[in-house]
Amino acid sequence: MEHVAQHSDPHYDQEASKMGMWLFIFTELLLFGGLFIVYAIYRFMNPEAFQMAGKELNITIGAINTIILLVSSMTIAMSTSSLQKKNKGLTVLLLEITIILAVIFLINKYFEWGVKFDHGIWPGSEHLLNDLGKGEILFFGLYFVMTGLHALHIVVGLVIIVVALNKIQKGTVNADRPSLLENAGLYWHLVDLIWIFLFPLFYLIH
Amino acid sequence: METEKHHIVPYRVYVYILIALVVMTFMSIGITKINLGAYSVLGAMIFATVKSVLVLTWFMHLKFDQPLLRFMVGFVVLLFFAVIFITFLDYYFR
Amino acid sequence: MQTATHPSNEVSYLDYKGKYKGIFGWIFSTDHKRIGLLYMYSMLVMFVVGVGLGLAMKLELIAPGKTIMDPGTYNAVFTVHGVIMIFMIVIPGLPAVFGNFFLPIMIGAKDVSFPKLNLLSWYFYVAGALLVISSVLFGNGTPDTGWTFYAPYSFKSGTNLLPAIFGAFVLGFSSILTGLNFIVTIHRMRAPGMTWFKMPLFPWSLYGTAWIQLLATPVVGITLVLVALERIFNIGVFDPALGGDPILYQHLFWIYSHPAVYVMILPAMGAISEIIPTFSQKHIFGYRAIIASTLAIAFVGYFVWGHHMFTSGMSGTAQYTFSILTFIVAIPSAIKVFNWISTMHKGSINPEAPFLWAVSFIFVFMIGGFSGLVLGALAANVHVHDTAFVVAHFHFIVFGGVGFAFFGAIHYWFPKMFGRMYDKVWAKVGWAFFTVGFLTLYSPMFYLGMMGMPRRYYDYLPEFHAANILSSLGSWVMTFGLLIVVINLFRSAKNGPIAEMNPWNSKTLEWTVPSPPPLENFDEIPVYGEKDGPYEY
Numbered sequence: 001m002e003h004v005a006q007h008s009d010p011h012y013d014q015e016a017s018k019m020g021m022w023l024f025i026f027t028e029l030l031l032f033g034g035l036f037i038v039y040a041i042y043r044f045m046n047p048e049a050f051q052m053a054g055k056e057l058n059i060t061i062g063a064i065n066t067i068i069l070l071v072s073s074m075t076i077a078m079s080t081s082s083l084q085k086k087n088k089g090l091t092v093l094l095l096e097i098t099i100i101l102a103v104i105f106l107i108n109k110y111f112e113w114g115v116k117f118d119h120g121i122w123p124g125s126e127h128l129l130n131d132l133g134k135g136e137i138l139f140f141g142l143y144f145v146m147t148g149l150h151a152l153h154i155v156v157g158l159v160i161i162v163v164a165l166n167k168i169q170k171g172t173v174n175a176d177r178p179s180l181l182e183n184a185g186l187y188w189h190l191v192d193l194i195w196i197f198l199f200p201l202f203y204l205i206h
Numbered sequence: 207m208e209t210e211k212h213h214i215v216p217y218r219v220y221v222y223i224l225i226a227l228v229v230m231t232f233m234s235i236g237i238t239k240i241n242l243g244a245y246s247v248l249g250a251m252i253f254a255t256v257k258s259v260l261v262l263t264w265f266m267h268l269k270f271d272q273p274l275l276r277f278m279v280g281f282v283v284l285l286f287f288a289v290i291f292i293t294f295l296d297y298y299f300r
Numbered sequence: 301m302q303t304a305t306h307p308s309n310e311v312s313y314l315d316y317k318g319k320y321k322g323i324f325g326w327i328f329s330t331d332h333k334r335i336g337l338l339y340m341y342s343m344l345v346m347f348v349v350g351v352g353l354g355l356a357m358k359l360e361l362i363a364p365g366k367t368i369m370d371p372g373t374y375n376a377v378f379t380v381h382g383v384i385m386i387f388m389i390v391i392p393g394l395p396a397v398f399g400n401f402f403l404p405i406m407i408g409a410k411d412v413s414f415p416k417l418n419l420l421s422w423y424f425y426v427a428g429a430l431l432v433i434s435s436v437l438f439g440n441g442t443p444d445t446g447w448t449f450y451a452p453y454s455f456k457s458g459t460n461l462l463p464a465i466f467g468a469f470v471l472g473f474s475s476i477l478t479g480l481n482f483i484v485t486i487h488r489m490r491a492p493g494m495t496w497f498k499m500p501l502f503p504w505s506l507y508g509t510a511w512i513q514l515l516a517t518p519v520v521g522i523t524l525v526l527v528a529l530e531r532i533f534n535i536g537v538f539d540p541a542l543g544g545d546p547i548l549y550q551h552l553f554w555i556y557s558h559p560a561v562y563v564m565i566l567p568a569m570g571a572i573s574e575i576i577p578t579f580s581q582k583h584i585f586g587y588r589a590i591i592a593s594t595l596a597i598a599f600v601g602y603f604v605w606g607h608h609m610f611t612s613g614m615s616g617t618a619q620y621t622f623s624i625l626t627f628i629v630a631i632p633s634a635i636k637v638f639n640w641i642s643t644m645h646k647g648s649i650n651p652e653a654p655f656l657w658a659v660s661f662i663f664v665f666m667i668g669g670f671s672g673l674v675l676g677a678l679a680a681n682v683h684v685h686d687t688a689f690v691v692a693h694f695h696f697i698v699f700g701g702v703g704f705a706f707f708g709a710i711h712y713w714f715p716k717m718f719g720r721m722y723d724k725v726w727a728k729v730g731w732a733f734f735t736v737g738f739l740t741l742y743s744p745m746f747y748l749g750m751m752g753m754p755r756r757y758y759d760y761l762p763e764f765h766a767a768n769i770l771s772s773l774g775s776w777v778m779t780f781g782l783l784i785v786v787i788n789l790f791r792s793a794k795n796g797p798i799a800e801m802n803p804w805n806s807k808t809l810e811w812t813v814p815s816p817p818p819l820e821n822f823d824e825i826p827v828y829g830e831k832d833g834p835y836e837y
Contacts, residue, residue, distance in 0.1 A: 015272075016413045016488040022275055023480045026282045027518045033286050034522035034552055038537060040290060041297055041548055059235060066231050074224040077215070077265045084214045124534030134536075134543025141535035141542075145526065182267075189265045196257045199231075200250035204238040274487075285515060285602065292603055293551055296618035 014179050021183040025190050028153070032194050035146050039201060042138045049135020054205040056121070057143070061112050062203035065105050066195060072101035073192040076161070076185045086175050088168065095165045098188070102158045109151050116140075143202055150198060153191050160184045213270045223264045230257050309818040312719065316819045330415035331819060336401030337717070338422050339392060344786075346388045346429060351779065353381040358741070358775040360758055361768050374758035375444035376459075380436055382447025383464060387471045388429055390702045391560055394567035395513075396425070396478055398709050399506045401717060403482060405810040406500050408491025408828075410820045413484040417477055424474035431467030435460045446756065448557070449524065451538035451549035455531040462531060465524045472517045472524075472556075475563070479513030482506050491809070493828030497588065500808045500834040504591050505570025508598035512559045512566075516602065520556030523549065547612050554605035562601040564698055565665075566594060568705030569636055572658050575712050576640045578806040579655035580647025583835045586639040593632030600629045610681045619678055626676035633669055637662060652804070653727035657708030660735050664704060668696030671746065686756075689749020692742045700738065707731070707785060714789065715799030719816040722792035730784035737778025744771045808834045 043050045079094035120127030123144050128137055164184040167173040173180045234253035238246045263269045268276050311317075313333045320328050326338060357377055360367045369377065400418065404411055412418050436442050439460025445453050449468075454461060486507050490499065526537050527549070536542030538549045577584040584590065606614060606622030614622075640662055649655070671693040674680045684690065715721050744767040749755075753764045760768065802811040813821055 013413070013488055016484050018271070019275065019487060020414060020417075020480055020484045022278065023483055023514055026278070027476050027480075027514055029282060030286065030515055031518040031522045033289075034519040034555075037290055037293055037552065038526070038548065041293065041545070042543075044294070044297055045545070046543065063231065063235060067228055070224055070227045070231070073261065073265050074220045077220050078217050080267075081214050081217060081220075123529070123536075129534070129542070137536040138543045141537055145529060145535060145537070186266055189261055192265070193258050193261050196261065197254050200234055200238070200254050204235060204250050205247065282515065288603065289555060292606075292618070292621065295621050296547075296551070296606070296614045299615035299617040300613075 012177060012179075014177075017179040018182060018186075021186050025186060028190055028194075032146075032149070035142070035149070036197070036201075039142050039146070042135075042142065043205075046133075046135030046138060049133050050139050051205055053132075053136040053139035053143075054202065056116075056119070057203045058112065058115070059203050061108055062199055065108050066199050068101050068105050068108070069192045069195050072098045072105075073189055075101070076188050080178065080182055080185050083168065083173075083178050083181055084175050091168055091181075092165065095161060095168070099158060099161055099165070102154055102161070106151060106154060109147065113144075113147075146198060147202070150191065150194055153194070157184070157188050157191050160187055215264070215267070215270070219264065223260055227257055227260060309820050309823055311818065312814065312816040313819050314718070314816050328419075330411070330419050332400045332404050332411050332415065332418060333717075333817060335418050335422055336397050336399075339396040339400065339425065342422075342426060342429065343389055343392065343397065346384050350381055350384040350389060351782070353377050353384070355775055355779060357381065358772040361760070362772040363768075364760055364762055364765060366758070369758065371758045372444065375446075375756070376436075376442035378756055379443050379446050380432075383432055383443075383468065385699075386447050386560070387468050388425070388432070390564040390698050391471075391475055392425060392478070393564060393702050393706055394571060394709065395482070395506055395509055395563070396422075397706075398502070398571065398713065399478070399482060399509075399567060402713065402810050403485060403503055403506055404489065405813060405817060405821050406503050406808055406834075407486065407489060408494060408809050408822065408826045409485065409489035410822065410825075412481045413488055414481050418481055421474045421477035421481070424470050424477065428467045428469075428471035428474060431463045431470060435463035435467065439463070448553060449527060450553075451527060451530070451544075451546040452540065454527050455539065462528060465528050469521050469524045472521045475513045476517045479510035479517075482510040483514065486510075491826050491828055493830075493832070495828075497591075498828055498833050501573035501584065501587070501590055501594075502567070502570040505566045505573070505594050508594045509563050509566045512563050512598050512602070516556045516559040516563075519552055520560075523552040523556070547609070547614070550609050550612055551605070554608045555602075558605040558608065559598075559602050561694075561698065562597055565701045566597060568661070568701050569594070571705045571709040571712070572640060572661055573636075574806075574808065575654045575658040575708050576643050577647075577835045577837070578712070578804050579650045579652060579658070580644050581650070581805065581837050582643055582647035583837055584639065585642035585645075586635075587835065589635055590639050593635040596632040597629060600625060600632070604629055607676050607681070610678060611685045623676055623678050627673065630669065630673060630676075633665075637666065650804075652711075653722075653724060653731055654708045654712035654804075656728060656731050657704050657711060660731070661701065661704035661708060664696050664700030664738065668693060668700055671696065684749050686754055687749035688745040688753045688755055691755045692745030692749060695742045695745075700742075703738075707734070710789065712804070713810070714792070715803050716810055716815045716817070718793045718796075719799055719814075720792055720794075720796035721799040721803065722796055723788055726784060726788040730781050730788060733781025733784060734778055735781070737774050737776070737781050740774025741771055741778050742774070744768070744774075807836055 075094045076098045079091045079098070082090040082094060116122065121140055122128070123141055128140060132140075161184050164173060164181045167180060230253050234250045237249040237253070240246070242249060262279065268279065313331055316325075316331075318325055318329065326334055329335065356368065357374065360369050360374055360377075400412070441459035443457070443459050443461045443464045445457055445459075445461065449461070449465060454465075486499070486503060526535070529535050530538055530544075534542070536544050538544040538546050540546060573584060573590055604622060604625045606618055607626045610619055610622075640658075671689070675684065675690065675693055711722070711727055748760075748764055748767050748771075751764065753760050799815050801813075801815055804811075809826060810817075812826065
């Protein structure tokens, strides 16, 4: 791995762009890591309040969204295989499925947040500040920040996948230059990875 | 370029991984339904950890990448846990 | 292997005419050398502002009571001074300027791995700087929280904090992208035969730095986002009235901001490790020990953040742990000092300006380091916490460390960057004024702090008057030296005598290419043989 090859095309180094993407993923992990630290500390300080507040969240919607993300992770992982097998049609189809699943995830999230808003729960809402305890305020504050930031990452991932899809159709991303698709996949798995921890920490603490 | 980079993962492998992930999702929901007290958090976290390892090794191709990347991922995870540990030295003993 | 001479390699990077003309040839250029200079010039602009604010503070403190500004203005001045100097000068300082310019050349590459990302990170730098400036120019009141944005004041203060916080976030992004680029470049683009242990020490220090930039910056990024959300939406995360814990803010802030000190100092040490062997004409002493200490500083430095919070109300266990870890991080720093001194021993020393800056770096770094041990010791810390002693300590490390190393580096690499030599006599005169002024400016603060003068006050008790006058005098002498240095370099970049390819008889790769280097640095990628090494004198 230390013998750096001089490639025929000096401006294309697949291994370098993969490493760059991984390093970027590390920064994302620590970005969320900061929030997980905040969560861990406040949960440690307010264990009962976090359990009570967690009951407000709908496990079914959470589980559905988990499965949607897992399936979409599989489809985008498959698309990297099909690109290498030079099956362009299947690659495009798999990416389109991924995009549709991501949109469904966001729609679910929209309704989930909407229900919270209907119950008078949003950051700084009167119901939250006046009727609920400090632990609940923290729980819902973190809930909105962490799922919101996660949803933002879904949107970003969606944009990257659309760009990758576009370039696959044009042929500039192909079996010989798959970096953009691979990196889009890595990013999408990161989004999945974070949700794998968000789901039990917010929805399953009864 | 190294040949292993062109390793193509068969589709069925991804399907197996997905099935495992979905099963574990339901198991982690199930385990929190049982009242295990403080251990239910632990249970859910163990499932989440196993799931993330699956995603990292198969979906994110770490199994087929150069060992350097695996080392880096491990290092970052350890670093993060060290930071949490040290932060808790304050909160746990306060 | 690329062998053919690229047509664009016939002219230097300064004269190269690309697709764009004039200033666009610079701000759209993905050439790592031009990006390095872009950073340098934009940093110079911010540095002038920062120095001006610093001088204003010293003028205010020349006499007790109000001299030139009221307390509110003083708070704003030290806040903006801190934000500019920390986020825009010392953190990008050596990596963004000399790292960008010399990292690829020193490892025998034509550019960094992601040239476009490199340019993007400069755009982020400019955007962040503009955001911070906009918080000064617009809105009701300049931020007055100090550069640390401590909660809960940072979301209670009525001043225009949001742009400043967002600006710091964007500057962090710039820093992350630079670090990411450097790590990949070092892994993937080293010249054939240049193994890890044949790489010069400046790239090694950049490697350690890059990891800190990558792994620490996101934590402060999310923390600043939380403060911004707290201001806008009342999410309660750091607000004690809503259940939050302000001390947690301090934890998260220093999880980044202490490692950030090593982002500043490691490349400085790397530059010193290049200068000392060159001007001693001797192999660096303990090459591997320096590498090991670089990585050890980067790693242990990640776990010492709590020594900024000894008086905040942490648990005793955490205090002891952070104190012992702080002492441990002093060991690798000391190893480096021993190595530099041993390199000079029995070398043929050539006391040119870069060497003088390097030696004075070691001197001020030692003072800063030892005073750091005073602060790392729990009992002593409680006595001098938040006093002028702390201000003196971190100016010795941050300004002394980065400033002296930066000026050493620019005097060392100047002939390569601009193809001309500066006036060596004026360079030494500037160094002398700067060093004397620096010591006069900051040394009295150690005394003032131990006597009990708190930091961040525009006023003080009459018994502190004499030492404060001395300190203010020092600020003028230092600025005079700074002016000499800058004017000398600017004049020489235009009119200095043409420099040789390798004026210092140095052995690293950047001295094997023409001065100034052509667009793609090397006609032919150099190959390191079995016996080659960066310091084989």
